[in-house]
Amino acid sequence: MTVPMALLALLDDGPTHGFALKRRYDRVLGHERELKYGQVYSTLARLERDGLARGVGVEQGEGADRRVYAITDLGVQEFDSWLTTPALPSGRPGELFTRVVLALVAGRSADEVLAGQRRVYLDRMRVLTAARHDGDVVDRLAGDHEIAHLKADLDWIEIAGARLADLRAEVTA
Amino acid sequence: MTVPMALLALLDDGPTHGFALKRRYDRVLGHERELKYGQVYSTLARLERDGLARGVGVEQGEGADRRVYAITDLGVQEFDSWLTTPALPSGRPGELFTRVVLALVAGRSADEVLAGQRRVYLDRMRVLTAARHDGDVVDRLAGDHEIAHLKADLDWIEIAGARLADLRAEVTA
DNA sequence: GGCGGGTATTCCCTCGGTGAATACACTCAG
DNA sequence: CTGAGTGTATTCACCGAGGGAATACCCGCC
Numbered sequence: 001m002t003v004p005m006a007l008l009a010l011l012d013d014g015p016t017h018g019f020a021l022k023r024r025y026d027r028v029l030g031h032e033r034e035l036k037y038g039q040v041y042s043t044l045a046r047l048e049r050d051g052l053a054r055g056v057g058v059e060q061g062e063g064a065d066r067r068v069y070a071i072t073d074l075g076v077q078e079f080d081s082w083l084t085t086p087a088l089p090s091g092r093p094g095e096l097f098t099r100v101v102l103a104l105v106a107g108r109s110a111d112e113v114l115a116g117q118r119r120v121y122l123d124r125m126r127v128l129t130a131a132r133h134d135g136d137v138v139d140r141l142a143g144d145h146e147i148a149h150l151k152a153d154l155d156w157i158e159i160a161g162a163r164l165a166d167l168r169a170e171v172t173a
Numbered sequence: 174m175t176v177p178m179a180l181l182a183l184l185d186d187g188p189t190h191g192f193a194l195k196r197r198y199d200r201v202l203g204h205e206r207e208l209k210y211g212q213v214y215s216t217l218a219r220l221e222r223d224g225l226a227r228g229v230g231v232e233q234g235e236g237a238d239r240r241v242y243a244i245t246d247l248g249v250q251e252f253d254s255w256l257t258t259p260a261l262p263s264g265r266p267g268e269l270f271t272r273v274v275l276a277l278v279a280g281r282s283a284d285e286v287l288a289g290q291r292r293v294y295l296d297r298m299r300v301l302t303a304a305r306h307d308g309d310v311v312d313r314l315a316g317d318h319e320i321a322h323l324k325a326d327l328d329w330i331e332i333a334g335a336r337l338a339d340l341r342a343e344v345t346a
Numbered sequence: 347g348g349c350g351g352g353t354a355t356t357c358c359c360t361c362g363g364t365g366a367a368t369a370c371a372c373t374c375a376g
Numbered sequence: 377c378t379g380a381g382t383g384t385a386t387t388c389a390c391c392g393a394g395g396g397a398a399t400a401c402c403c404g405c406c
């Protein structure tokens with residue numbers, strides 16, 4: 001859901017074409033995770049199909065022709081509503097949680113899973129805290145976001161570690 | 174990736190058929206998020222295609238015939254390696270982070286985004302802390318996991334709120 | 347005898363995500 | 377002046393996650 005909304009947000013600035021959207025997205029949100037072309041154009045096609053954006057002709061720039069899209073009123077509406085509707089956590093269990101439970105289900109060592117995870121999280125924390133003042137504001141906020149969640153998982157690792165015996169008993173029941 | 178591995182974990186207990194796997198999965202990991210049939214059988218097909226599980230004949234039980242699968246040596250290997258390989262956070266920015274950045278990009282109120290999110294997170298925290306001692310161990314650990322991440326986001330909301338002006342300046346540059 | 351309910355699988359579709367191919371315009375080395 | 381590269385721009389083909397619904401079989405029961 002975030003990619004279509006991101007494209008709408010960028011289109012809200014004024015009509016453009018897919019290539020420019022991709023570059024702008026990468027600059028603003030692509031830190032570490034650039035958008036692939038396939039996704040850009042297929043998303044634009046869906047936006048158009050759903051009436052959230054519409055093609056407004058073809059420009060020719062440097063290279064192949066540019067298919068220019070504009071956001072529609074419906075698109076603006078959808079975007080604003082997405083923006084202001086707070087999201088609840090997905091409900092899908094995180095991967096770490098899943099690995100611990102499955103380790104117990106399959107009779108493997110959940111302690112090792114927790115210990116291994118703690119190790120790489122602590123390493124990652126060191127890297128992130130060292131880089132805490134590098135980069136631009138977006139980078140730093142993204143870093144803070146990751147640090148906060150790393151801490152959350154590290155706390156949970158301790159809690160889970162203390163209850164592994166109970167968990168094992170229950171899961172293997 | 175977690176669904177195929179979960180099925181391997183369950184198959185590691187001994188051969189069974191898709192339907193039983195689905196039920197067992199729902200019991201163990203499906204709290205709030207049950208597996209759909211489509212996913213069970215298509216995942217099994219992929220596991221077989223990739224040599225991680227193999228069909229071992231057809232039983233007849235109550236109802237339609239059961240196609241029984243067993244984990245292979247390769248499957249055991251893959252599962253163990255997945256289990257013991259710690260996962261780093263995806264690198265994909267979280268939805269909250271994305272919403273804040275996009276609000277600024279599109280010239281909307283990021284404060285409102287943060288405030289709205291804080292509101293529902295606090296509500297959710299209350300619900301979760303109230304239910305903190307209900308349910309089984311899995312439920313409680315899942316709850317703790319969610320609480321930890323909710324706290325992380327709430328902390329981040331404060332940090333981000335304090336830097337919105339800088340962020341806006343950078344993103345609109 | 348046919349109807350509902352539990353068991354069990356299959357089919358179809360959409361979406362997010364990736365990789366590679368294609369096409370055009372420009373520049374610059376040979 | 378040609379053809380090899382580089383940057384711009386779009387398209388195509390594919391996969392896996394996930395959801396919805398259809399199908400089929402068996403049972404008990406009215």
